[in-house]
Amino acid sequence: MTPLSLQCHPDTPASDVRAIAVAFAPDRLVFRVLGADTLVVPPLATPERTDGLWQHTCFELFVKPDGGSGYAEFNFAPSTRWAAYRFEGYRAGMRALDLAQAPQVAAIDGDAAWQVALPAEAIGDAPVCIGLSAVIEETGGRKSYWALAHPPGKPDFHHEACFAHRFAAGTAP
Secondary structure, three states: OEEEEEEEOOOOOOOOOOEEEEEEEOOEEEEEEEOHHHEOOOOOOOOOEOOOHHHOOEEEEEEEEOOOOOEEEEEEOOOOOEEEEEEOEOOEOOEEOOOOOOOEEEEOEOEOEEEEEOOHHHOOOOOEEEEEEEEEEEOOOOEEEEEOOOOOOOOOOOOHHHOOEEEOOOOOO
């Protein structure tokens, strides 16, 4: 698994969360939150497709074919709920993305780390650029926005700058 680090957006500093480490493989992700003492974690729920997960603590994966304009967005909540969308271009043409198998989210270290088993079609076989991000809610309502890279201005995980990791199938991630 490839170790990656998310960066906190400078306009949305966290209270206690110090870092978010992500281990990436084509079939799974592991998100580890360092300094999670004040992290607000949604309660466990039935693992099902749910919109609006980004309004609370949520981890995200964006996948775009290398050189393409359309992309997929996956949201994973610590509650085990998930969402998947297809976009034709930058924030355009959004629709639900049908999956043969649902992602599976599981806590692996209390309220500090979560593993996501990805469906095969999430990454695919072609070279892709991926973005990894997180919305972190802490007690008191403070939210911080984390990504591999941020564009100038407000947090925007859909921006081209956030697709910061290139992966080609058949190579070590």
